[in-house]
Amino acid sequence: MIAYLVRRALYALPILIGVNLLTFILFFVVNSPDDMARMQLGDKRVTQAAVDSWKQERGYDRPLLLNPTATGIAQFTDTIFFEKSVRLFVFQFGTSDAGRDISYDISQRMWPSLAIAVPVLLVGLALNISYALLIVLLRATYVDLASTVLLVALLSISGLFYIIGGQFLLSKLLHLAPISGYDTGINAWKFLVLPVLIGVVSGIGAGTRWYRTLFLEESSKDYVRTARAKGLSELRVLVRHILGNALIPILTGVVVILPLLFMGSLLTESFFGIPGLGSYTIDAISNQDFAIVRAMVFLGAVLYIIGLILTDLSYTLVDPRVRLQ
Structure with missing residues (x-):
């Protein structure tokens, strides 16, 4: 098991290096520090002195890859690539272009994201699997036909419609929940009910149809007959039989997204004013704060790879034929 984890970590390293190099090229080669400075300063006629001052304050005045003015190892460490890209591998995210500590922001904003994502995952998983089992149990009946039509309709509706429609109906008309905002402590639940409800409802169409397909495929096999x-x-x-033998593909879909729960939902958090990592990323893009965007891209890649490893490990729990060596 230990050898397997080490081997998978070594396999993941080239992927992370590739992601890191790609983001570095996009943010510092295609889009130079001078370009970032002019976009942040917001004036096409800004002086070169102002540009140089902005770059110096944020450490963008160093050479990209090699510093010929330094000596020894400093030729490689006193560069933008080392300070802004290599340090990401030890999770030193540095400061944003606005001067905030990115690591601190992530540690604070991950909790609102988890407060929405975890209930949506658990409630949605239980609801989708239960509904799919009911459809398979009553297959070839009017319940099956009506459910298929309903699921296709739910699947065809944009997630943005659920958010706007839910806010209008449940918040503006019925006044059952706040339309947006967030609070800490025990009062946070009233701001989370509507986003969680919308997250669950918007996922019923795709989730239930997928589980229904899995269960129908299993129901036609010899061991079921x-x-x-x-x-x-x-x-x-x-x-006992169909659900038990469908756990591997279910785990494949569930375990992979577990680490990504930290990243939050871009649309949901933005529309409901939830101070999570999703809205953090959207705000960084809107404000052209590329330091935050780079950090979130790298963090997302790391979490996705962790999810893939957890998926392989979870296979051993539901299928004794699977052994990791």
Whole structure:
């Protein structure tokens, strides 16, 4: 197991290096520090002295890859590439272009993101699997037909419609929940109910159809026909055999997204004014704060790779035939 984890970590290293190099090229070669300074200063006729001052305050005045004026190892460390890209590998995110500590912001904003993402995942998973099992249990009936039509309709609606429609109906008309905002402590729940509800409802169409497809595929296999021939009830066959053998593809979809829960939802947090990592990223893009964007891109890549490793590990829990060596 340890050897497997080490091997997967070594496999992931070239991916992270590639992501890092790509973001470095996009932010510092295609878009030079001078360009970033002029965009931040917001004046096309800004003086070169102002540009140089802005770059010096943020450490963008160093050479990109090699510092010929330095000596020894400082030729490589006293560069933009080392300070802004290599340090990401030890999770030293530095400061944003606005002067804020990015690591501190991430540590504070991850909790509102998790407060929305975790309930949406758990409630949505339970609801989608239960609904899919019900459809398979009543397959080839009017319930199956009506559910298929409903799921296709839900799947075809944009997520933005759910957000705006939910705010208008439940907040503006019925006054059941605040339309936006956030509070800490025990009062946070009233600001989270509506985003969580919308997150669950917007995922029913895609989630339930996917689980229904998995269960229908399993229901046609030989071991299911054997279980039915032994006289087991359809409900027991469905829950004990079909659901049990469909856990691997279910885990594939669930475990991969677990680390990404920290990243938050861009649309939901922005529209509801939730101070999570999703709105943090959107605000950074809007304010052209490229230091934050680089940090979030790298963090997202790391979390996604962790999710893939967790997926492989979870296979050993549900399928004894799988062994990690």
